Amino acid sequence: GEDGKKSTGGVIWHTQGSGKSLTMVMLVKKIQYLKTSEHPRFVIVTDRVSLDKQIRDNFANSQMAPVRAATGKGLKTILKDKGNLVVTTLINKFETVCKNHYLEVDSDKFYVLIDEAHRSQYSSMYNYMREVLPNATFIAFTGTPLVSKAKRNTYTKFGDPIHSYNMKRSMEDK
Numbered sequence: 821g822e823d824g825k826k827s828t829g830g831v832i833w834h835t836q837g838s839g840k841s842l843t844m845v846m847l848v849k850k851i852q853y854l855k856t857s858e859h860p861r862f863v864i865v866t867d868r869v870s871l872d873k874q875i876r877d878n879f880a881n882s883q884m885a886p887v888r889a890a891t892g893k894g895l896k897t898i899l900k901d902k903g904n905l906v907v908t909t910l911i912n913k914f915e916t917v918c919k920n921h922y923l924e925v926d927s928d929k930f931y932v933l934i935d936e937a938h939r940s941q942y943s944s945m946y947n948y949m950r951e952v953l954p955n956a957t958f959i960a961f962t963g964t965p966l967v968s969k970a971k972r973n974t975y976t977k978f979g980d981p982i983h984s985y986n987m988k989r990s991m992e993d994k
Contacts, residue, residue, distance in 0.1 A: 947975075
């Protein structure tokens with residue numbers, strides 16, 4: 821936060837097809853610009869191989885050098901190397917990192933951007949992610965935030981809304 825306190829992250833609710841992966845690229849560039857002295861690092865998390873590749877390509881096309889973690893062991897190695905500023909991975913890779921003992925990294929330097937967060941936020945995968953990077957800022961991207969019950973609420977899990985662009989507005993914008 822701007823008051824010197826650690827940002828808690830939050831939720832970006834952008835409807836399907838509105839360019840969430842491009843928004844991620846722009847957000848990473850903005851955070852890099854604003855927090856240069858803090859040397860921020862980014863982990864972009866998806867739950868499908870096709871999304872992981874798409875996001876990696878979007879970052880690569882934006883003059884960034886994303887590193888894709890194809891395995892859990894690979895994720896651990898990549899996170900340890902401070903030269904890797906943008907990492908893309910599938911959420912299930914965190915389980916391997918967790919079960920193969922802890923990773924010593926400055927997790928407060930990490931911003932974790934989770935694509936389609938509503939799909940994975942209640943599984944053990946979410947907990948593994950939090951264990952591996954306990955002090956990271958988590959930013960959830962979703963087209964359909966869950967707000968039904970207290971236990972299944974995207975905002976309770978990730979924090980306040982940062983921005984929303986819902987289906988009604990996207991239809992008005994054609």
